[in-house]
Amino acid sequence: MSANESDDLRKLRLWLVRLVVGFIALVVLAVLPFLWWLNVTPIQQQQEILDIKDFFELRNQAIKSVITSVQILATVFGGIAILFNVYYGAKRAKAFEKNAIAATQNAIAATQNAEIAEQGQITERFTKAIEQLGSDNISIRLGGIYALERIAKDSERDHWTIMEVLSAFVRENAPLKEDLGDGNKHQPQKLRTDIQAALTVIGQRDTEKDPENQKLDLSNADIAGANLTEANLQDANLTEANLQGAKLFKANLQGAKLFKANLEGAFLWEAKLQDAVLQGARLREANLFKANLEGAFLCQAKLPDSDLREANLKRTNFGGANLYQAVLFQANLERANLNGAILQEANFRETNLQGADFGNANLNEANLQGADIGGSINLTLQQIKSAIVDDETRLLYGLERLQD
Template sequence: MKPATITVAVSGLLLTLSIGWILGPGAPWWLTHVDGVHGLQGDQLAAALDAIRGRALAVGTGLAALVAVFYTARNADTARRTFQLGQRGHDTDRYGKAAEQLGHVQAPVRLAGLYALEQLAQNTPLLRQTIVDVICAYLRMPYHEPLPGDRHTRIRAAQRTARARVPAERPAGRDAREEREVRLTAQRILADHLRYREPPKTRWWRAADPDPRFWPGIRLDLTGAVLCDANFVSCRIAEATFTGATFNGDAKFGGVVFTGAAHFDTASFTGDAEFGEARFLGAAEFTSATFRGAARFGGAAFERGANFGFASFEGQAGFSEVVFGGHASFGIVNFGGNARFTGAIFHGNAGFAAATFTGLSGFVEAAFHQQAMFKGATFTSATSFDRATFDGPADFAYTHGAEHVRLHEASVARPADTHRWPPGWRLESEPNGHAVLSAVGPGGSAYPR
């Protein structure tokens, strides 16, 4: 028996004995020694003793009620704990069975396991991150997309079987196309519960109810995963690791919010990569990533550092109106197609050292608030910095193809800083202390605009 229970029991026994004594022979003693009343006789004495016994009875009744409330609350708490333990055991059993289904050879069984895990996570918030980790682990398993010829091969095999009138044997292992459907379902479950929807507007005195399907604070670890037609549009993810992942088909991350770090280093995007209006509140890592299709980051915001070093953009690279809050690293990046940074804002250092710009490129009206480093960059097509603003030092030393670079009406806030411009450009001072770049030809004439 617990010490608290013993204390309550002993206290209750003593109070019961005391009240019983007062109701019996102790009433006269209480009247004389506690209330200090002396000399009562007859009816007055009887009335005084009845009053004392009434008070004692009221106190006893109140104490009994308190004891009853205490034990009722204690029993309710015990029942609640017992129910929670039973529920946890039930949830653990459901979790184990659903996770076991993911390893089944039949696709419908694996799908049933995914839906069971989704329902369990929806009803049990404490298990959500664990279940998401299981689904991510499933997507990290080795997988190869079905070849285009697989369907025709199966059709021809079915036709031969029908002509021979021999019962078809189901091939051992998992069917590639069925597995693709299972993986698409797993991706859809993750996206559906990470997609943040603004709650509907309501009265000013009542807060709007949050979306019950949204799972906040979820981390994704899809390192090395093969993802098919990934769609995380408008999702809100605490931390995301897509290091070494392969995105087959188009990858849609438009409007996504990464509240923590987002790792896409060494990832491969085989189709278009859509990150328009995305927000990266933590560090964004795209080191050595490969973009085979168009990469669209228009309107995105990188609150902290953005690292695209050694990345390869084989298609169009769109970074128009992007805001880089920290250091933006594009060192040794290969821009195989057009690269657009129109209206981009670089609050930190902008590093494009040794980058290669193969297609038409533009930094029109871009704002460089710190250092703009283009040292050793290669320009093989027209690249415009028209009306760009340079608040810090700019370095275009050792660039290749400098004749393709235009800096018409580019503004320099501190002309006295150490700047290294491409050949053929000079600073013209303005009354406000700034300077504007203008092009001069071999004879001092301006290049045509």
């Protein structure tokens, strides 16, 4: 409320008080005596002429007339006072409304100023953290990584930019050096501490802040031995990445692109790999115990000696894959595609293979004891004879008769 408006309201209020006081004074000092003189006095002057009964009756009527006149005047004045009060109330409401609008505008301006100041601080922190990433001192680089993590938590606006920066930091500082190739048994070098820190921040990020249609890019990164336990790498691009010996226990890799990735000896126990693309990936001796690979694409993948016990491999595409001596005990391969796959000496004991496609698959010495092959397609008698079966193996009706 402005100073001028306050003065106007004070003046109006003072004027109204004066009006009330003036009316009361006018009634008491002028109007009431006048009305008394006008209505009662003539009757008193005729007291001697009128008898007592008529005199008192006329005087009472005159007094009532005076009272009625005063009431009329009071009513008129009250109406005027009400009008003034309404006017005063309207003025006051308008003043309060203006005051509320001004307060709201001030609050908005204060909020905007605070946001600008906060964004300025975040920008300053971001710039400093980026500078720290380029330091030759690993302690300073770690400080930059954790500073970026704090900014990502504080600012949704900068969250994804920071994830892209950290992903680029990993790719640039841990590029693929050479193709390790199948059968290479030497242990990968220990991952740099700052690379591991960046991966931890990426894996533990708040995924609800991720923008749609934006995916992490860790392709061609050499992150062998990385600890990505329970990391969220859903839909991430890990094409040709080296994850040899990586710890991916309960990691979320749903829909991830792992084309030709190296996962030899990786620990993927209970990992989520639904619909992941692992075409040509190397998974020799990988531990996929109870992993979920439903609908995953593993064509031409190399999984010799891998552990797939109790894994969910429903509708998984193993076309042309190498599962030599792989352990698939009690796994679910319902309607899996095993066309052209190398299943030699693989352990399918008590495995669900209902509706699986065995076209041109190599089942030589594969253990099918207790397995359920009912409803499978493209399975020949020759393939059954080359495998190990027992009385618990559930075969197709036609093959059972031929087996007998």
